[in-house]
Amino acid sequence: MKIEFTNEWCLQMARLELEAGADIEIGVTPNIAPQPVGALESSTGSLPDANIAFGRFVRLMRRHRRQTLEGLAEVAEIEITELVEIEEDNHHKPEPRTVYQLAKHFEMPMPKMMQLAGLSAPKDASFYEEAIRFAARSETVEELNAIERAALEAFVSVLSEKK
Amino acid sequence: MSVEISSAFLLDVAAGQAVAAELWDAVTEQQLVHWEDEWMPVQREFVERMKAAGVERALLPQSRHWDWRRKAEAFSGSLANPSFCVMCQGMTQGMMIVNTLHKARVASQAGKELIYIEYLENAPWNRRHFASDQPRFAGVGSLLMRAAIEFSREEGFKGRLGLHSLPQSNGWYSNACGMTDLGTDADYQNLHYFEMTPEQADTFIAKGN
Numbered sequence: 368m369k370i371e372f373t374n375e376w377c378l379q380m381a382r383l384e385l386e387a388g389a390d391i392e393i394g395v396t397p398n399i400a401p402q403p404v405g406a407l408e409s410s411t412g413s414l415p416d417a418n419i420a421f422g423r424f425v426r427l428m429r430r431h432r433r434q435t436l437e438g439l440a441e442v443a444e445i446e447i448t449e450l451v452e453i454e455e456d457n458h459h460k461p462e463p464r465t466v467y468q469l470a471k472h473f474e475m476p477m478p479k480m481m482q483l484a485g486l487s488a489p490k491d492a493s494f495y496e497e498a499i500r501f502a503a504r505s506e507t508v509e510e511l512n513a514i515e516r517a518a519l520e521a522f523v524s525v526l527s528e529k530k
Numbered sequence: 531m532s533v534e535i536s537s538a539f540l541l542d543v544a545a546g547q548a549v550a551a552e553l554w555d556a557v558t559e560q561q562l563v564h565w566e567d568e569w570m571p572v573q574r575e576f577v578e579r580m581k582a583a584g585v586e587r588a589l590l591p592q593s594r595h596w597d598w599r600r601k602a603e604a605f606s607g608s609l610a611n612p613s614f615c616v617m618c619q620g621m622t623q624g625m626m627i628v629n630t631l632h633k634a635r636v637a638s639q640a641g642k643e644l645i646y647i648e649y650l651e652n653a654p655w656n657r658r659h660f661a662s663d664q665p666r667f668a669g670v671g672s673l674l675m676r677a678a679i680e681f682s683r684e685e686g687f688k689g690r691l692g693l694h695s696l697p698q699s700n701g702w703y704s705n706a707c708g709m710t711d712l713g714t715d716a717d718y719q720n721l722h723y724f725e726m727t728p729e730q731a732d733t734f735i736a737k738g739n
Binding site: 368369370371372374375376377378379380381382383384385387388389390391392393394446462463464467477478481486487 | 555
């Protein structure tokens, strides 16, 4: 079967693919038990509210460092489109590599960041409560004020605890 | 085995320029050797890195379990299961196996024949979340989708397609490809099932024009 592809068509579609930043894989995997509906789409062991906390945390850490979205994406070597989704879409499930890169950039413990992002189950119920409390306390889009700064610093301490 | 080759282009992401590519209407031994010798080591390294970072198993790429050699052998010689691949710079960049024996479920096309995409995979260095820096080439998915649409038309199915997407690909098929999401399918590991109508196929192709 022969297809006529034009240079323009191929490049336009390639650019759209790049902007979408999504994977394209299709297919069932043999010998893997069916996943409960929603299990692969929602956080394992976490609830949607914790995703709010992750997005809020990333945004506040970025603003605390006076970084633009582009600036953070560049230095952390992550896609800006995903960074925007992390900060603005409470239902967005971040990619493991993105969380890995953000943890490295923010110098935060990897396991805690993975839990906060909903990519691994919290080992401690109080961690989830702290995440929700942080999300509730930090709701604003203005420049970090003293209260936000205090909330962020307190939560950073929680994440940094060696448990 | 005779292979028909169509000239195409991919985007070299780092250079920001078009590079010559090819769409083959077959997956041959050459592609399987590339998968074994080049794709697998990159994939393995990524998975180990994610496991070390504590990522839950359910969130690791599901395609890490795929055995393209077994798939190719299983479908070899079956007229109902043609395959396609994308080549660039002498390396396999993507592979696809389709099935001609499925019927549409979406209301407007119910019962009509479609091309069902059994498997489709991009080379790991082209996948944003595998690549350590940025994807090497972009456009593999579009070339393979176009191939599936054109094959569907050639078979008289007017561009109708069906597929079960891996979770990390749902956004691509829903948003970028404009397919209809028919929800999770309990018979297919609760993966989302998508269909493309003839009109949606026209719209997809028009995006590049």
